[in-house]
Amino acid sequence: MTDTILSSATREVAIGFGRPFVMIGERINPTGRSILAEEMRAGDFSRVQADALAQVEAGAQVLDINAGIPLADEPALLAQAIELVQQLTDVPLSIDSSVVEALEAGIAVYQGKPLINSVTGEDEVLERVLPLVARHGAAVVAISNDETGISEDPDVRFAIAEKIVNRAQDHGIPRSDVVVDPLVMPIGAMGTAGQQVFRLVRRLRGELQVNTTCGASNVSFGLPNRHVVTGTFLAMAMANGLTSAIMNPLHPEVRTAVAAADVLTGQDGNCAAWIRANRAPSEPGSERVGRRGGTRRIRAAG
Amino acid sequence: MTDTILSSATREVAIGFGRPFVMIGERINPTGRSILAEEMRAGDFSRVQADALAQVEAGAQVLDINAGIPLADEPALLAQAIELVQQLTDVPLSIDSSVVEALEAGIAVYQGKPLINSVTGEDEVLERVLPLVARHGAAVVAISNDETGISEDPDVRFAIAEKIVNRAQDHGIPRSDVVVDPLVMPIGAMGTAGQQVFRLVRRLRGELQVNTTCGASNVSFGLPNRHVVTGTFLAMAMANGLTSAIMNPLHPEVRTAVAAADVLTGQDGNCAAWIRANRAPSEPGSERVGRRGGTRRIRAAG
Numbered sequence: 001m002t003d004t005i006l007s008s009a010t011r012e013v014a015i016g017f018g019r020p021f022v023m024i025g026e027r028i029n030p031t032g033r034s035i036l037a038e039e040m041r042a043g044d045f046s047r048v049q050a051d052a053l054a055q056v057e058a059g060a061q062v063l064d065i066n067a068g069i070p071l072a073d074e075p076a077l078l079a080q081a082i083e084l085v086q087q088l089t090d091v092p093l094s095i096d097s098s099v100v101e102a103l104e105a106g107i108a109v110y111q112g113k114p115l116i117n118s119v120t121g122e123d124e125v126l127e128r129v130l131p132l133v134a135r136h137g138a139a140v141v142a143i144s145n146d147e148t149g150i151s152e153d154p155d156v157r158f159a160i161a162e163k164i165v166n167r168a169q170d171h172g173i174p175r176s177d178v179v180v181d182p183l184v185m186p187i188g189a190m191g192t193a194g195q196q197v198f199r200l201v202r203r204l205r206g207e208l209q210v211n212t213t214c215g216a217s218n219v220s221f222g223l224p225n226r227h228v229v230t231g232t233f234l235a236m237a238m239a240n241g242l243t244s245a246i247m248n249p250l251h252p253e254v255r256t257a258v259a260a261a262d263v264l265t266g267q268d269g270n271c272a273a274w275i276r277a278n279r280a281p282s283e284p285g286s287e288r289v290g291r292r293g294g295t296r297r298i299r300a301a302g
Numbered sequence: 303m304t305d306t307i308l309s310s311a312t313r314e315v316a317i318g319f320g321r322p323f324v325m326i327g328e329r330i331n332p333t334g335r336s337i338l339a340e341e342m343r344a345g346d347f348s349r350v351q352a353d354a355l356a357q358v359e360a361g362a363q364v365l366d367i368n369a370g371i372p373l374a375d376e377p378a379l380l381a382q383a384i385e386l387v388q389q390l391t392d393v394p395l396s397i398d399s400s401v402v403e404a405l406e407a408g409i410a411v412y413q414g415k416p417l418i419n420s421v422t423g424e425d426e427v428l429e430r431v432l433p434l435v436a437r438h439g440a441a442v443v444a445i446s447n448d449e450t451g452i453s454e455d456p457d458v459r460f461a462i463a464e465k466i467v468n469r470a471q472d473h474g475i476p477r478s479d480v481v482v483d484p485l486v487m488p489i490g491a492m493g494t495a496g497q498q499v500f501r502l503v504r505r506l507r508g509e510l511q512v513n514t515t516c517g518a519s520n521v522s523f524g525l526p527n528r529h530v531v532t533g534t535f536l537a538m539a540m541a542n543g544l545t546s547a548i549m550n551p552l553h554p555e556v557r558t559a560v561a562a563a564d565v566l567t568g569q570d571g572n573c574a575a576w577i578r579a580n581r582a583p584s585e586p587g588s589e590r591v592g593r594r595g596g597t598r599r600i601r602a603a604g
Binding site: 187188191192193194195198219223224225228229232233235236237238239240256257260261263264265266269270271274275278279 | 489490493494495496497500521525526527530531534535537538539540541542558559562563565566567568571572573576577580581
């Protein structure tokens with residue numbers, strides 16, 4: 001079994017085979033959210049705060065934090081957002097940037113063992129990010145593309161994932177600390193996108209013995225009723241071994257599909273979380289179709 | 303590729319790998335439906351008629367017909383129901399009984415190539431049902447249990463399925479006309495029930511090259527919000543190769559999960575059926591979250 005352990009100052013979360021699926025909340029990301037971008041640039045983090053609490057309340061066990069705003073001081077903003085969110089909740093964080101200086105600034109203020117999001121198969125990126133991951137004993141998301149772009153051939157993507165895992169080992173990072181993202185393309189643009197991911201996830205688990213994650217929302221880009229497509233995709237990928245996803249737990253269709261899939265993979269013991277979350281309306285707390293109660297320990301603001 | 307072709311007098315349906323999933327409507331079955339049982343016993347088939355039309359409208363490509371009512375003349379009732387439903391709609395039928403005389407009576411009036419539901423791995427059942435299937439050139443559902451009952455060991459269930467496929471070949475029935483039911487247990491009673499089916503479906507498809515079906519509703523027996531569990535289960539089983547199910551298409555959660563899974567396996571070309579079924583509310587027909595329009599050709603009553 002491969003367990004990827006992440007932690008905050010006071011709490012551990014394990015991503016692993018034979019464990020409940022780990023939802024990594026994707027909302028704290030100004031990409032495509034112009035209001036959030038403007039607020040963060042102006043030093044207003046109230047929406048970051050609200051998004052953090054809402055996602056943990058909806059069942060996110062890890063939160064992704066991204067501060068990629070054009071012409072802003074990304075390292076400073078990312079560090080500020082991380083400090084703030086760590087005061088607000090005890091879930092471990094995923095530090096998300098394509099700028100190495102921003103990753104460094106985020107790691108510098110982080111308390112615990114974070115997930116670094118991400119490294120690709122590009123040699124230059126590998127040699128800048130992996131030493132950072134190794135030095136801080138972090139875990140890392142490995143995206144299966146390289147200098148040549150994103151291949152439509154799943155075997156090429158598998159080979160890139162293998163290259164990253166091997167290179168990580170050269171840097172002293174165990175395969176259990178590499179979480180591979182097989183890359184999810186929009187199904188509306190590429191009809192094979194789902195089958196590619198299902199096959200890749202099976203091989204990544206069976207042959208490379210690594211945990212997996214993905215940016216799930218991308219699969220339903222451009223489609224109507226898209227949250228049902230995203231939730232169904234996650235359940236199907238889980239049936240092939242996907243162990244985590246960077247996703248939006250605020251959409252009930254998505255988090256409920258994940259909760260049902262945990263029941264069906266046998267990871268929700270005695271269906272206890274499902275039964276608790278789906279109680280009849282006359283019982284207290286039943287209006288919330290959520291996730292494991294144990295993931296909802298939100299600390300008061302420091 | 304293995305195609306199981308079923309037909310009515312005027313229409314063919316293919317169950318197969320690399321094809322859209324086939325929903326077999328389960329509703330025309332008096333088991334556990336005491337009002338329907340009483341009506342059918344009294345010769346009132348109005349509910350059978352309504353259930354047939356509603357299921358085809360909801361996207362069922364095949365209808366299962368069962369007339370198993372205690373102390374009633376099952377062969378006569380089954381034949382009557384089949385004749386009536388064949389006048390009403392042109393979808394192929396699944397003739398469902400554990401009584402061989404009822405299967406014979408149903409086949410005698412059926413126009414086309416039916417699905418016979420079912421044969422088990424019990425020698426006595428095999429030797430009574432398979433000659434009937436062979437004589438009429440029908441297809442058959444093969445349930446993976448035998449004299450010893452239902453094994454909790456998926457390898458035993460696989461071996462029984464293999465035995466039925468081999469025995470069918472001895473009777474001149476090709477493997478393409480044997481649709482194996484791996485047997486779905488309630489997940490609330492057996493936490494491994496989902497993983498067992500996913501693994502069995504993969505082996506049945508990869509090693510035995512047979513199509514598969516299952517009684518899907520059973521998986522969610524006793525759970526709250528059960529239709530979401532059933533729909534999620536079907537999507538997960540489809541991600542492992544399940545090609546049809548005996549199910550209730552009238553539950554929107556179930557048929558929508560199947561439609562989304564068809565999108566994600568790449569079987570809904572250009573997502574056309576999904577987009578048509580999920581149009582914005584201002585467009586006509588959008589209130590129906592249904593299935594492929596092509597499956598809805600309901601003929602007027604003869």
